[in-house]
Amino acid sequence: MEPYISVKNVSHVYPGGVTAIKDINLDIHEGEIVAILGSNGSGKTTLVKHFNGLLKPTTGEVKIGDLNTRKERISKLSSHVGYVFQNPNHQTFLPSVRQELAYGCKNLKMSEEETDTRVQRAIELFQLHDRLDDNPFDLNSSQRKEVAMASIMAVSPKVIVLDEPTTGQDHKGCKRVLELVKMFKEEGHIVVLITHDMHLIGELNCRTVVMNQSEKIADDHASVVFSDKNIMAEAGLQPPQITHFANEISHFDPNRTYLTVESILEWMEANQEEDVKVGTRS
Amino acid sequence: MAKKAIEVSNLTFTYPDEEAPVLKDVNFSVNHGEILGIIGPTGAGKSTLAMCVNGLVPQVINGEMEGTVRVNGEDVSESNVAKMSEQVGFVFQEPENQLSQMTIEEEIAFGMGNLGVPRDEMLIRIKDALEQVGLVGFEKRSPLALSGGQQQRLAIASVLAMRPTIMIMDEPTSMLDPKGKNEVYDVLKNLKEYGMTGIIIDHEVERIAAYCDKVLVLSEGEIRMFAPSEEVFTNVEMLHDLTLHAPQVTEFLARYNQQFGQKLKLSTTVEESIEVFESAYK
Structure with missing residues (x-):
């Protein structure tokens, strides 16, 4: 299947010579939820601004469906890619x-x-x-x-970009954002999230792209990215607290990465037979 | 020295044109050297409460106030905001809104200049403040060339240089990446070493649990819990009733106990939770 968003060898140099993103390749398909992670200033927002033509690549090419963003007006692209700002x-x-x-x-x-x-x-x-x-x-x-x-x-629009949707939100607000992201997907949208909220990504259990110093350093399922200690350290990221906890529990399946409280409880429930001795009151 | 750093008695506050008060008969006190976390749903009155402590409410932000707020024994209503700023420092959510100067040392000098601190004294305090937030060597740089976490630490340093005895931070980390969040919380923790008292408002319960001595839970203008962090965050049921949540590890232990009929001690930190859970398995 052809990707809906296709980013090919894209670099962007801001006037003044700062390279904000460097040689990025990224394909996003229909039905995907993609989280883009990385520290402040790593190039996340610059990358995403290429999706709706707010920025044009200095080199390389971005295609949204059949549209080459270099040749299209922002007004046309904005009917394909919607952007919800942080504020x-x-x-x-x-x-x-x-x-x-x-x-x-x-x-x-x-x-x-x-x-x-x-x-x-x-x-x-x-x-x-x-x-x-x-x-x-x-x-x-x-x-x-x-x-x-x-x-x-x-x-x-086909693509909905959410920039830091949970920032400053209370617990109820965060849960609502989670529901809305799932609803967008069910309604047939591609959702691209820029976020620092590791709990949100854990709950969504989605594809995760990590940006660091203008480059893409990881692009995989959240469970794979979150268990890659080198990538996490390089990008200055910490997995959700529960993942950190589960990694240290000798009893849990070492081949799994637990991203949520529910996922651990479900696993324990399923493995209860041999695990009844776990925590047995002697 | 007064017995309490902050003493709030029977505080009720109503904004103009509002019928219901935003704070309802609030009573609590903070000891010298304590770090207090304030949590609560959006609209609970957290920021209003914080602004009552330095007199911004009701002196600059008007409304009808009953009750008293004492800072180091002094009635805030008998002082003014300028004078209070020597005792109570305030750091807001967006550091950029608080930064105005060309270089970092000028930025730190700005607040002191307003207080009429002599030049020699300023130089000493700039050095101290930069050490306290870990920005030594950055003196001549532009505040705008800093990362979000560094900017927020600079905003804190500018406040510290005024040598307040109390520091209030209102959602200081919500714009920051995980590394920046840790940097700010580490500074908060250091306040203690300088004999200062701190108040932080945040939705980040895991960091609040790890860094604060006491936690105050505000909901619809009323105090619903006010106790040592451990006690607040292990009362999971109450938190849920208020649409709040405990740290993920605490949530996990509580649900594990419920689902598997166990009675493990609820802990609020990763390290202790690992210990509790591992030892239950042996």
Whole structure:
């Protein structure tokens, strides 16, 4: 199958000569959730800004579907790749949630009817019925973020990029983000996440790309990446606390990487027969 | 020296045009040299509470306040924010909002200049502050050339140079990568060695559990728990009721006990949890 996003030998040099990403190759297919990890300044955001043409490669080529980003306008690419910023204040500016939801569709010059249908669908999926007349700035940060995601959902681009979706969110907000990412996938979107949130990646158990000093140093399943001590150390990353814990427990399957609390409990449940002696009250 | 670093009694605060108070009859105190973590869902009133301690609320951010806040025995309402800043330092979420100067040493000198600290004394304090946050050798660099973690440490250094006895940090690590988060928490831990008192607001329960002496849980403006970290984070049921969660290892041990009918001690750190679990297997 042809990849939907194809990044070939892409480097980007900012004016002034700083190389932000160096010779990146990355194919992303339909139905994938991909997390992009790495320290601040490692090139994550620069890479992702190439997906919707905000940045053009200095060398190499980026294709979104059949479109070569070098030749297309951002407006055209933005109907294929939607970007939800880290700070929802950067993309919410209209006086009501209803207007905010319609903005993207109107901007792409969709008919009123089409816009209505799409906005209605976003309202349903995000259960925003009661908030339509609220001013986004009267909502808390978690709700505002949700409105930003819903407006992207209304445009319904194939690819949804979420930049640090859980930053500053409380536990409930983080759980909601997790649900939404899964919903985006079920709705047929490709989801690209830029994040430092190792718990989120653990829960999603998804493909993980690690950037370090402008280069891609790993691209594999989260469980493989998180158990590679060299890669983790090089990129200054720490796996979720529970993974660290499980790695030190002699009884657990040494060939497995446990990314969540649930995955350990499930494994123990399944292996209970021979493990009843575990923790037996003598 | 007053017996308590911070003493909050019967504090109720209502923002203008709001009917319900954001803080409801809040009572707690912090001993000298203690590190207090404040957790709670979004909208619980955490930041408002923190700003009551240095008088920003209600002197700059207005509203109706009842009760008293004492810092080192002194009633905050009888002082002003400028004077309070000599005793209480404040670090915010986004370091960039707090940085304004061309070089790092100028940045650190800025706050002291406002307090009228003489030049010779400034040089000593700059050196001390840089040592305390691990930025020695960076004096002549631009604050904008630092990584996020370094910028936040610089923001902390600028506050430290004013020699407050109390440091408050409001979600200081949410914009930072894992390495940057650790750097900030290490600085927090060091405050103790300097005899300082610290308050940190954060959603990162695993780091709070590892670094704070006591934890205050705020929900809908009320204190729901206020106890040593260990005690707060092992009350998993209560945390869940408040839509919060415990560190992953604690969550795991609690669920393991429940699912397999065991009574392992709940621990809040990785090291101790490994010990508890491994010894139960032998």
